[in-house]
Amino acid sequence: PPSEEPSKSSQKEQEHPKPVPVEISRDGKDVHVKLTAQQQRIQIAKGVEYPAWTFNGTVPGPVLKVREGDRLHLQLKNMDSKMNHSVDIHAVNAAPDKHFADVQPGKTDEFEYEVEDPGVYMYHCATTPMMEHVANGMYGMIIVEPKEGYPTDQAVDRTFTLTQSEWYKGRDMEEDRPKYVAFNGVAHKYDAARPLKAKAGERIRIYFVNAGPNEMSSLHVVGTTLDRVYVDGDPRNSLNGVQTVTVSPGGGTVVEFEVDEPGEYTIISHQLNQFSKGAKAILKVTR
Amino acid sequence: PPSEEPSKSSQKEQEHPKPVPVEISRDGKDVHVKLTAQQQRIQIAKGVEYPAWTFNGTVPGPVLKVREGDRLHLQLKNMDSKMNHSVDIHAVNAAPDKHFADVQPGKTDEFEYEVEDPGVYMYHCATTPMMEHVANGMYGMIIVEPKEGYPTDQAVDRTFTLTQSEWYKGRDMEEDRPKYVAFNGVAHKYDAARPLKAKAGERIRIYFVNAGPNEMSSLHVVGTTLDRVYVDGDPRNSLNGVQTVTVSPGGGTVVEFEVDEPGEYTIISHQLNQFSKGAKAILKVTR
Amino acid sequence: PPSEEPSKSSQKEQEHPKPVPVEISRDGKDVHVKLTAQQQRIQIAKGVEYPAWTFNGTVPGPVLKVREGDRLHLQLKNMDSKMNHSVDIHAVNAAPDKHFADVQPGKTDEFEYEVEDPGVYMYHCATTPMMEHVANGMYGMIIVEPKEGYPTDQAVDRTFTLTQSEWYKGRDMEEDRPKYVAFNGVAHKYDAARPLKAKAGERIRIYFVNAGPNEMSSLHVVGTTLDRVYVDGDPRNSLNGVQTVTVSPGGGTVVEFEVDEPGEYTIISHQLNQFSKGAKAILKVTR
Ligand SMILES: [Cu+2]
Ligand SMILES: [Cu+2]
Ligand SMILES: [Cu+2]
Ligand SMILES: [Cu+2]
Ligand SMILES: [Cu+2]
Ligand SMILES: [Cu+2]
Ligand code: NA
Ligand code: NA
Ligand code: NA
Ligand code: NA
Ligand code: NA
Ligand code: NA
Ligand SMILES: [Zn+2]
Ligand SMILES: [Zn+2]
Ligand SMILES: [Zn+2]
Ligand SMILES: [Zn+2]
Ligand SMILES: [Zn+2]
Ligand SMILES: [Zn+2]
Ligand SMILES: [Zn+2]
Ligand SMILES: [Zn+2]
Ligand SMILES: [Zn+2]
Structure with a gap:
């Protein structure tokens, strides 16, 4: 046709x-x-x-x-x-x-x-x-x-979705390291000029996926522990008080935390070469 | 002597x-x-x-x-x-x-x-x-x-054992990436001509070990979630509804899933450079 | 001034x-x-x-x-x-x-x-x-x-603190592999001449942090399973009978195990290139 x-x-x-x-x-x-x-x-x-x-x-x-x-x-x-x-x-x-x-x-x-x-x-x-x-x-x-929701649904004030992924320079993606590592497609996307935003005292939920294709992710939020982690996002898989969550490529997680005071928190992969290459998002918290 | x-x-x-x-x-x-x-x-x-x-x-x-x-x-x-x-x-x-x-x-x-x-x-x-x-x-x-078995033993119809490992080309295994990543010793071993086999409606259990020596594994089955994961294979360490399981070199896991309809499912490491290098096994499901 | x-x-x-x-x-x-x-x-x-x-x-x-x-x-x-x-x-x-x-x-x-x-x-x-x-x-x-302690506090006879980290040769830490991987700062620090020490029959607890900056760790103790793992050290996050624990850079864990008989156990990262580069500590157990 x-x-x-x-x-x-x-x-x-x-x-x-x-x-x-x-x-x-x-x-x-x-x-x-x-x-x-x-x-x-x-x-x-x-x-x-x-x-x-x-x-x-x-x-x-x-x-x-x-x-x-x-x-x-x-x-x-x-x-x-x-x-x-x-x-x-x-x-x-x-x-x-x-x-x-x-x-x-x-x-x-x-x-x-x-x-x-x-x-x-x-x-x-x-x-x-x-x-x-x-x-x-x-x-x-x-x-x-989830049909019955998450046990913490009532406490959550704000949600974000973040997908981590790698950008390669050449086509030898089997051997090379990524040139950039991005949250939501763009390295250093949510910088000081274009941060994610929340209010002090809020409980934040992040839906997170690591799209890879090749590297693990180490999800961390500077300035807070993760009060609750649902492994792979299933409400039955619950962890408490975690500083950094390992997420496989092809995996996901739901994390929740509170930002108690105004300031700039940063969501990162704590594999710091990934952080250097762009795997970070500033979360600006105001009154 | x-x-x-x-x-x-x-x-x-x-x-x-x-x-x-x-x-x-x-x-x-x-x-x-x-x-x-x-x-x-x-x-x-x-x-x-x-x-x-x-x-x-x-x-x-x-x-x-x-x-x-x-x-x-x-x-x-x-x-x-x-x-x-x-x-x-x-x-x-x-x-x-x-x-x-x-x-x-x-x-x-x-x-x-x-x-x-x-x-x-x-x-x-x-x-x-x-x-x-x-x-x-x-x-x-x-x-x-386990002495008392796994809580899901009765529901399992078929089991497989898969060991992931890396093959290196030279002897610089400290720095180099593996040339091949294999399930049960051979890259691309269980291909379309020689797949693993199961019947539609069955519940499958995989005993999985990552022998490394160096890389993490991200165990995933294309076409299904993992209804049950026993972390390191201990019946007390139970996760539900997981898409991809991180397995350290030197670690293992037991995963279970159902294949509801006939077709070709593929068991992979979702670190896709490992998948490209051979870390995959086709599971052919027939009536 | x-x-x-x-x-x-x-x-x-x-x-x-x-x-x-x-x-x-x-x-x-x-x-x-x-x-x-x-x-x-x-x-x-x-x-x-x-x-x-x-x-x-x-x-x-x-x-x-x-x-x-x-x-x-x-x-x-x-x-x-x-x-x-x-x-x-x-x-x-x-x-x-x-x-x-x-x-x-x-x-x-x-x-x-x-x-x-x-x-x-x-x-x-x-x-x-x-x-x-x-x-x-x-x-x-x-x-x-923890305010109320860990549920296993009474059983623990001896504790160690180990921090894993990487040392790089040049400044291209984004692309290069580490030259050394160390427990507590020095590659191969706790060797046969300077081992960690314990007594047969003791229950050991290790507080472990992976400082990275870049690589995952796969914590393992040669000669024993880890009877108890507190994910990220939170007493509510409990795993049992684990051989190897994945720890993200920027993450930590508390693990416990028993050394039943005299001998030389070795605490390692089971990513064996890290082990080769120094991520190991001999634990010498005597009567
Ligand atoms: Cu396409
Ligand atoms: Cu996939
Ligand atoms: Cu040998
Ligand atoms: Cu071993
Ligand atoms: Cu400084
Ligand atoms: Cu940090
Ligand atoms: Na904690
Ligand atoms: Na907080
Ligand atoms: Na799920
Ligand atoms: Na299924
Ligand atoms: Na076990
Ligand atoms: Na033991
Ligand atoms: Zn709190
Ligand atoms: Zn303050
Ligand atoms: Zn003061
Ligand atoms: Zn199902
Ligand atoms: Zn269908
Ligand atoms: Zn339709
Ligand atoms: Zn024991
Ligand atoms: Zn013996
Ligand atoms: Zn005998």
């Missing part, structure tokens, strides 16, 4: 179309999500652009929020003119060859599955070579809210 | 004798195990051979299964003509200089200890330089079944 | 003054601690000296012990003639820009905060560039004893 074989003149446009906003709609327990796979030049650090492979034109892709027991109808429109792409969602129980299947260039497919397990999960493109699809930007976070 | 000073003609044979199958026998609570230390050329990836140092001619060495409270009588016959070797078993409480002692070339020694703690453990050669003895293949898994 | 502007002749002395012992005094719930920041040539391996940046002239800095609910008055005297330094304490809840603030060369400041959360924590200099201040030696351990 014509729509899949663009004329030469529209080729360049097709490779780099505008980001297509995600569409999410709910009908009872059925949640319909429309994702795109599309190449996009994005900023990954101050003054640094990268020709990323993305979901919906952003890295990370859109944060998806559903509830335990929902049925997810996930449409993937592959706007890439050359490569297959796909969506592997850690939150579901489904045969990957069928439910995480490759979508060919120019095609659109829909996948369905139930989200049975509460938590905070990575989703990502799983098309071969998977390491490259992830390293080039195809990942995001899906939150599956 | 002659058996320790081989004639020149038999030298080569002695360096690379046939793999000697492990012998395991039980007498009440006493379990007798006969291991060998022997050099062996083995396959570590498609078309790639490696002059490994092994237990019983295979990498990993034989999986040992005992019960909490057993007394283990472990014989090590060192068939190597030049190097000392030994067995360090993580499952036991015993003075290493006595119970994990070096066995000289051509000698056979026996070691005894109780296995008091349930779990899934690494065993390995601990002879100096230990990193090399492990990197060259001298490790395996020992499962100590 | 003259004390801040040393004459040229005393300059060299000022750069490398004698280590100033920490002063700790208690008045009810108020604990007063006097730390210095001072450059010091120290030994980091056999025959290897390093121009370290230190707290009180040693690496790691002094172990601090307080009780949950104490109020800490922490004085930092910056004896460095050129650089700012600071103290970031993981144990407290306090605005970092105020309570972990930089102290200028030659100045002395005091910081106050409550220590509300029990555990074993890292403290470190957080002055920019933080990775270098940590890599050059500015870290230590603070133990916050």
Whole structure:
């Protein structure tokens, strides 16, 4: 069909179309999500652009929020003119060859599955070579809210979502160290000029995913202990009073803490080479 | 004695004798195990051979299964003509200089200890330089079944044992990245032509050890959450609904999950450079 | 004031003054601690000296012990003639820009905060560039004893404190591997000639911190399982029967085990390249 074989003149446009906003709609327990796979030049650090492979034109892709027991109808429109792409969602129980299947260039497919397990999960493109699809930007976070909530829900005043990931300079991602390590796609994104914000006395919850592709993360908040950690975001996996949480690539966690007084707290990976490379976010707390 | 000073003609044979199958026998609570230390050329990836140092001619060495409270009588016959070797078993409480002692070339020694703690453990050669003895293949898994079993024993339909490890190209294992990362000794071992197999609807348990020697593992199963994780394999250390489990080199874990429908699930390390280097196993699920 | 502007002749002395012992005094719930920041040539391996940046002239800095609910008055005297330094304490809840603030060369400041959360924590200099201040030696351990103690306190016969850290050869700590990995500052510090010591039958507790700055640790004791692990040192975070504990840089743990018979046990990081580089401590157990 014509729509899949663009004329030469529209080729360049097709490779780099505008980001297509995600569409999410709910009908009872059925949640319909429309994702795109599309190449996009994005900023990954101050003054640094990268020709990323993305979901919906952003890295990370859109944060998806559903509830335990929902049925997810996930449409993937592959706007890439050359490569297959796909969506592997850690939150579901489904045969990957069928439910995480490759979508060919120019095609659109829909996948369905139930989200049975509460938590905070990575989703990502799983098309071969998977390491490259992830390293080039195809990942995001899906939150599956527990049916009965978290035991600490009432106490939480404010939530953030942070996805850690690595940006590589060359293509030897098997051997090299990342050039940048980012929270939400951009190294040093939430700096003093553009911090995350909260009020003194608030209890903060962070939904955190480590998208990797290769390195562990050591989540830490300068200026506070983590009163509560839900390992992988499951309300049954509870730790208390933790300074630093190990999060595997492909893993996630929910952490909560209080910021008692005004000031600048910094959320970091305590692997300090990652911190140096951009894995930090200032949380500015005011009265 | 002659058996320790081989004639020149038999030298080569002695360096690379046939793999000697492990012998395991039980007498009440006493379990007798006969291991060998022997050099062996083995396959570590498609078309790639490696002059490994092994237990019983295979990498990993034989999986040992005992019960909490057993007394283990472990014989090590060192068939190597030049190097000392030994067995360090993580499952036991015993003075290493006595119970994990070096066995000289051509000698056979026996070691005894109780296995008091349930779990899934690494065993390995601990002879100096230990990193090399492990990197060259001298490790395996020992499962100590809990006296009262796991709370989920009744629900499990099928079990697998997987040991992750790294293969290095040169001898600079302190600085270099591994060339291959393998499950059960061979990179990409359980591919589409030779997958692990299960039936739809089954509950699967994996006994997992990360033998390293150097890198963390991030155990993940594409297409399912891990309903249950026993940290280090102890039934008292229970996590629920986990997407990815961090396993240190020298550590282990027991994970359980259900494969609800037919298809190809893949067990991986979600450190995707490890996945690229071979740390994956296809689990083919049929009706 | 003259004390801040040393004459040229005393300059060299000022750069490398004698280590100033920490002063700790208690008045009810108020604990007063006097730390210095001072450059010091120290030994980091056999025959290897390093121009370290230190707290009180040693690496790691002094172990601090307080009780949950104490109020800490922490004085930092910056004896460095050129650089700012600071103290970031993981144990407290306090605005970092105020309570972990930089102290200028030659100045002395005091910081106050409550220590509300029990555990074993890292403290470190957080002055920019933080990775270098940590890599050059500015870290230590603070133990916050739980108000009600640990459930296993009565059974413990002997305790040790161990801080793991990395020493780098050049300044490219973002890309390079460490040259040495040390327990308590010196690679291979507790060797056969200078082991840690215990008696057969004792129950041992180790307070452990991984100061990094970059690498995970895999804490293991050759010859025993860890009967009890308190994740991050919180008595509520309890694991049983663990062979190897993952500890993030910037994290800590409390582990307990029994040494049933005389012999040489070895405490290691089971990332064996770290072990090779010095991350080990012999524990000599006698009758
Ligand atoms: Cu893709
Ligand atoms: Cu994945
Ligand atoms: Cu050996
Ligand atoms: Cu070991
Ligand atoms: Cu400093
Ligand atoms: Cu810190
Ligand atoms: Na704590
Ligand atoms: Na706090
Ligand atoms: Na979950
Ligand atoms: Na499942
Ligand atoms: Na165990
Ligand atoms: Na023991
Ligand atoms: Zn639908
Ligand atoms: Zn299905
Ligand atoms: Zn608090
Ligand atoms: Zn015997
Ligand atoms: Zn013994
Ligand atoms: Zn399930
Ligand atoms: Zn004071
Ligand atoms: Zn304050
Ligand atoms: Zn015991």
